[in-house]
Amino acid sequence: MTSHLKKVELHCHLEGAAPPALTAAQAQKYGVDISAQLRGGAYVWHDFASFLECYDKVSEVYKTEEDYALLTETYLDELAGINTIYSELIVSPDHGKRIGLGADAYISGICEGIRRAREKSGIEARLIVTGERHFGPESVIGAAEYAARAGNPLITGFNLAGEERMGRVADYARAFDIARDAGLGLTIHAGEVCGAFSVADALDAVRPSRIGHGVRAVEDPDLVKRLADLGTVLEICPGSNIALGVFPDFASHPLRRLKDAGVRVTISSDDPPFFQTSLKREYELAAGTFGFSDAEIDAMTRTAIEAAFVDDETRKALLARI
Numbered sequence: 001m002t003s004h005l006k007k008v009e010l011h012c013h014l015e016g017a018a019p020p021a022l023t024a025a026q027a028q029k030y031g032v033d034i035s036a037q038l039r040g041g042a043y044v045w046h047d048f049a050s051f052l053e054c055y056d057k058v059s060e061v062y063k064t065e066e067d068y069a070l071l072t073e074t075y076l077d078e079l080a081g082i083n084t085i086y087s088e089l090i091v092s093p094d095h096g097k098r099i100g101l102g103a104d105a106y107i108s109g110i111c112e113g114i115r116r117a118r119e120k121s122g123i124e125a126r127l128i129v130t131g132e133r134h135f136g137p138e139s140v141i142g143a144a145e146y147a148a149r150a151g152n153p154l155i156t157g158f159n160l161a162g163e164e165r166m167g168r169v170a171d172y173a174r175a176f177d178i179a180r181d182a183g184l185g186l187t188i189h190a191g192e193v194c195g196a197f198s199v200a201d202a203l204d205a206v207r208p209s210r211i212g213h214g215v216r217a218v219e220d221p222d223l224v225k226r227l228a229d230l231g232t233v234l235e236i237c238p239g240s241n242i243a244l245g246v247f248p249d250f251a252s253h254p255l256r257r258l259k260d261a262g263v264r265v266t267i268s269s270d271d272p273p274f275f276q277t278s279l280k281r282e283y284e285l286a287a288g289t290f291g292f293s294d295a296e297i298d299a300m301t302r303t304a305i306e307a308a309f310v311d312d313e314t315r316k317a318l319l320a321r322i
Ligand SMILES: Nc1ncnc2[nH]cnc12
Pocket: 013, 016, 055, 161, 162, 163, 164, 189, 192, 240, 270, 271
């Protein structure tokens, strides 16, 4: 139903997109026992905290520069196969450091994957470096410093992900100052696990142009109006929200309510195989379950391009393709 529509994704964690079959092959290659996290071709977790643990464990079976090139190429090929013209991947150079590969080799493998995919299909991609709250403010500042000094034209944004219940956004504001000063686009995970206050926190402490999820802003009508007035773009991932129990079902998901209230909304897949979803399914949900017309979906895709962390020339070229 949406295969004819051009697609854009602003919010997908690279390791969160790892296909279970590839993860199984990697685990076997390195002799890593992943049976507690991967069973019957599906990732195993039961709540947000165990999802993050599962995510970190799965990430550990991607160890070399070539592993990251392959993972990136595989995901971007999948996106290109469903008519996706642009993707922003959330990446964690800190993770590269933690596994002993090193941040530079980690990023260089990912950039090689982007190059290979782009050569085949023309898909454009950029990287958003993320800090993880559960590794603490110092590690988040380290991630921002890395992104700021990398001087890599494909690194165009900075994010804060991980355990939303750990600390307040203000504790991480210094990292965002570093990223902002380096000219990076800013986005923050908020209003996913925590309530509306976390979205207000993000606006008060950082004022990013985009917010990852942000859906629980719907609990506070004044905040919804503030988001609409500011033009803050929400990277909404409905399948992820339902899988993690942020809302009990799609009928109570606020995507349409937020859009109708004038908030700029976009759709993404977050960590697709962890949540039994894909960007293809998210677009299908938008059309089927949420009842958006092709024109409304194209408008969301256009919003995503307008909010993308790219230079003006690339933005113009992407907009011309919708
Ligand atoms: N949905 C999510 N929220 C916060 N951190 C994440 N890291 C990977 N996926 C995430």
